[in-house]
Amino acid sequence: MGFNTLILDVLEGKKVSKKPVWLMRQAGRYMPEYMAVRKKVSFLELCKTPELACEVTLQPIDILGVDSAILFSDILIPIEPMGVNLDFNPAPYISNPIEKLSDVKKLRVIEPENDVPFVIDTVKLLVKELNVPLIGFSGAPFTLACYMVEGGGSKNFVKIKTLMHTEREAYNLLMDKITESTVEYLQAQIDNGCKIVQVFDTWAGIVSPKDYSELVFPYVKKIVDSLKGAHVIYFAKDSATFYSKIKELGCAGIGVDWKIELDEAAKLLDNKFVLQGNLDPVLLFTDKATLKENIDLIFDKTKNVKGHIFNLGHGILPETPVENVKFLVDYVHSKEI
Template sequence: MTAEKTATSPDTSAPDSSAPAVATPASGAFLDAVRGRATDHVPVWLMRQAGRYLPEYRNLKERHGFWEMCRTPELAAEITLQPLRRFPLDAAIIFNDIVTPLPAMGMEVEFAPEPVLARPLRTRAAIEALRRPDAEEIAPFVAAAIRQVRSAVSVPVIGFAGAPLTIAMYAVQGRGSKDYAEFRGLLRQDPDAARALLGRIADVTADYLRQQVAAGVSAVQLFDSWAGMLSPDDYREFGLPFARRVLAAVADVPRIYLAVGASHLYPLIATLPTEVVSVDWRLPLSRCRPLLPGKVLQGNLDPASLLADRAVVRAHAHEVLRQAGGRPHVFNLGHGVLPSTPPDNVACLVDEVRAYRPEQPPEEP
C-alpha cells in the first residue's frame, strides 16, 4: 500500500490558488428541500460526484494512493471541489470512505483497491478488544478537509458516515461480499456479540459525525449500503436501533439515510429520526412516498442511465422529476456515479434538473 501522509503533512502536488473558481449556486435550495420547504428549483447533488469518472481525479490518483487521498486534508478537499468546478451542484459532499473510523478503533484497513481488513472480527474477544477512541482522534483529517472546503464554497457541505450495520458487516467479513455470510452467521451464532459490536460502532460513528458537524457540515448522510440484505425482523433487531442511535446524536442538522435494495424495509426506515430518505431506482418515487410518510425523498435515477446518450439522460431525469410530483425533493442517483460515466452526461443531467420547474402538487388530503 502507498505510504500514508499524516493529517498535517504538506502536499506539494496539491493544486494551488490558481485552480479554476468553483461554480456555486446562490440559492439555498438544498437546505430548504431537506427541511421540507418549497424551492425555486429542484436541488441536485450526486453520490460519488467526486471520483473515478473525472479525469482530474484520475490524474491525482496516478500520484497518490486512495487511503493517502482520504487522510490528507489538502487532497480530500481538492477532490471534493473538483465536480463543483465543472457542474452547478447544490451541495458538496466531503471526499472520504465509510471505513475511515475503523483504524481509530484498532482495525487495520488497506485498499486493494477496495477496503480490506487485515484481521476481520470473528470472535467475541476480538470485538471486546476494540478501542473507544476520543472523538477528536477518530479522523481529524476529515474535519480539516471539511474546514478547507467550507472556506472555498458557498453551497452546503454534506458530511457522511457508514451506518453501524454496514460497517459491522465489513468488519466481520473483512472485505466487500455478495452475501456477507460471516456476518450473517454471527447474527445466528452469537447475537449478543453482534449487538455489542454494533453498539461500539454506533458510539464511535455518532462521535465521528458530531466532529464533522463541529467542523462545519450543514447536513449528514448515513450510508447503510447493505441493509437491504437483511429481513425485516433482522433489520428491526440489528439495524434499526443502531442507526437510530447515530441519527439521534446529530439532530441539530438535517439528516439523510440511505439503504440500498431495501424497499422491503421502508416501513421500518420511516420510523428513523431522519428528515430525508435516499431511495434507489428499484421503485419509482410515487411508490416510495406512501411507504415513507413525512420524509423528504432523495433520488433516484439509475446510475446506468448516465451511460446512455444525452436524450436518454434527459428523458429519464424528467421521469424522476415528474414522479416527485412537485413536492420537496433532492435529485440524486439511486447509488453512486459509475466510473465509466462520461462527464458530459453529468453536465447534461445537472442542467436538465436545474432547468426543470415542477407543477404545484395537489393538496394533501
C-alpha cells in the same frame, strides 16, 4: 455569487422553484481531474491529506455546478482507529477481521479530534471555500460491521449473518461500539461546519425484514436521535421492503434507490420525508434523449412528495461520460417545479 441554500431550503420544507441536485460519488474516478490527483497518492493517502481531499471535493462543484458538496472520504475511515487493519487494493481489505467476542472487546470507540483529525481539517478547509452546503457522511453500523467481520466485500455475507444469529453478545457489542463511534464521528463533522450528514447503509438490504427491524434499525435510529445541528439523510440500498420500519426515523431525508418509484416510496413512508434519488447510474452511459426521458419521469413521480433532492439511486460508476453527468445537472436545473 451568494451562498446556494437550495438543498437546505428543500430539507427545511421551504417552497423552491428548482430541484437541488448532487450525485453520490460525484468526486471520483470518472473525472480526469480526480485521476490526476489520484496518480500522486494512494487512495488512503488521498483521504488522509486535507488539502488533496479538499481539492477533489471541490472539483464537481466547479465542473458540474451541483448544489452541494460531499466530503471526500470513505465510509471505512473511522473503523481503522477502532482497531482494524485497513487497506485498499483497490477494494477494501481488512487483515484482522472480527471473528469472536474477544475480538470485539479489543475495539475502542473513536475520538475524532485525536483519531481522524484529517477529516476535521478537511471539513474546516471546505467550509471556508464552498458557496454550497457541505454534506458529511458515515457508513451505517450494520454496513461497517459487514466489512469488519467479512474482512472486505462479500457475495453471501455468511460470516456477518452467522455472527448475528449465533454470537449475539458479540454482535450486539460490535454494533454498540460502531454506533457510538459513528455518532462521535458525524457530530464532529457537524460541529465543524457540515450542514447535512448522510448515513450510508449499503448492505442493509441483505437481511430479512425481521432482522432489519430487530438487529439493524435500532442502531440507525440511535444515530439519528443522537445527532444535533444538521439535517440527516439515511440511504439504505435495497430497502423498500423495510419502509414500514424506516418511516419511524426522525431524520429529514431518505435516499431511494432505483428499484422503487419515488411516488410509491413516498406513500410507503407516509410522505414524512424529503426524498433523494433515484436515477439508475447506468442511465448515464446512454444518450441525452434517454436521460431526458428518465429525468422527466422522476420529476413527474415527485410532483406530490414532501420534497425532492435529485440524485442517483447509488454512486456514479467509473468510466461514466462526464459530458452526460454535466448534461444531467444542467437539465435538472433548467426545469421549473
